[in-house]
Amino acid sequence: MTQTYSTTIELRFSDLDGYGHVNSAVYFTYLETARVKLFREPFEELTRQGVFLLVARAECDFKLPILFTDSVSVSVRMSRVGGASFDLEYRLHDGKGKTFANARTTMVCFDNNAKATVPVPGSIRALASAETPAFKQGDNGHAR
Amino acid sequence: MTQTYSTTIELRFSDLDGYGHVNSAVYFTYLETARVKLFREPFEELTRQGVFLLVARAECDFKLPILFTDSVSVSVRMSRVGGASFDLEYRLHDGKGKTFANARTTMVCFDNNAKATVPVPGSIRALASAETPAFKQGDNGHAR
Amino acid sequence: MTQTYSTTIELRFSDLDGYGHVNSAVYFTYLETARVKLFREPFEELTRQGVFLLVARAECDFKLPILFTDSVSVSVRMSRVGGASFDLEYRLHDGKGKTFANARTTMVCFDNNAKATVPVPGSIRALASAETPAFKQGDNGHAR
């Protein structure tokens, strides 16, 4: 059982499209932004080593359009850790009970030098544990 | 049984991210670009009427990274037409047998004036038929 | 003589391009993000009225590449207010003396219903005054 990490997302006016809503592809950018914040320290260290965290699968159920005046938070938890991959579950919401979308990604760890998948590094695996500070303190200072 | 529509995508250098691959969220932009080309005529007419084609669900299985030197095509077919929604299936490929990703979206038709979903318009429904010219002639001139 | 408003920018991994730097076009997105934060209240009210703040001219001198590990702030000041247009000057920096870029935009006020430029609204004009709270308190709480 893992903790959930929550962070706010800074909307950009250019995130909107011709419908006046945040474009549906940008929801996946919000997922990535939350994910990279969650993993910041291991992410930067792994990137330096040439180990990439690649998206193997992404899915999103869009519940409500996001308008520019909305506040957007992403809550994310690691729902599975396997040998060379792990799953993340996300909720995009307004912090006050309104859910914009639910989403899931499967991530694989890829050594860009060896051009091969590698086992999930310990620094990522550790984030699955409830005791990890990264899950306790998001940018906006609260785990849920 | 429906025809498949294929179109090439113009890559942009800014589609790449820090990994040197096309960013995973941009795959969904490619899906949208193909979809909007397929639906161009009804899309523009519906937009004028305030009827939006919204993504209710999107999923993508990423098979291979896309590099800037790759050629990218999207093949799309309408796999289901229901009352107020329809499904599209996509394959992102290089036109020569290499598959970058497989994807699916569920689209809903939303009347932005009435703020309510509406039945799938006939102009969209017609595209599900094999005889539709839009499916026979993509930007790159071939259906598969 | 006007106050300067400063705000931090949330970088996204997808802002990087194939060079591993923030893409040059994204600098202009950062300018817009800062500008829209500065103008948030009048911006939302004007948008509801159909009055758009359009960019008539933009220029940017790029001094240093922005890496994903960099912190980015934008400081912006209104350097000119004319009849139907005004100028903004920006500095993109790390908050510690490193300047990434200097930029300027000329903005025009456009009534999208009348399809004509309109005089700079009082709510925008007021921001040029040193006493305006918006200039005293950015998202990160300090004017410089």
Next chain:
Amino acid sequence: MTQTYSTTIELRFSDLDGYGHVNSAVYFTYLETARVKLFREPFEELTRQGVFLLVARAECDFKLPILFTDSVSVSVRMSRVGGASFDLEYRLHDGKGKTFANARTTMVCFDNNAKATVPVPGSIRALASAETPAFKQGDNGHAR
């Protein structure tokens, strides 16, 4: 005196913003897309060598909003070649006399391994000559 290279740009629905126009920052993405098409061969070779073509300065005069139904072409010419930098001039237009924007960029050649600017490579310099095929045959097959 140099030739002008022209190419069409594939618009994306997500290029629009909340105003229903192509976002102003995206104009710079269009410039880059045209530039990279013009330079494709030397660009790919230089990138492999770790030589980056960086934007040192960009400026754009926005004349008309671009709507999703517009056709957009970029015409670009090399207006100056110096020791370690060169200038490009651009016109964004509809191919039928309507100008959306005029723009200029100053490019510098940067050796990412040596972390130093380098002289403009001969492969780029050659493009300034009127005899260069790349200037004679754009993607849409005509120089102007």
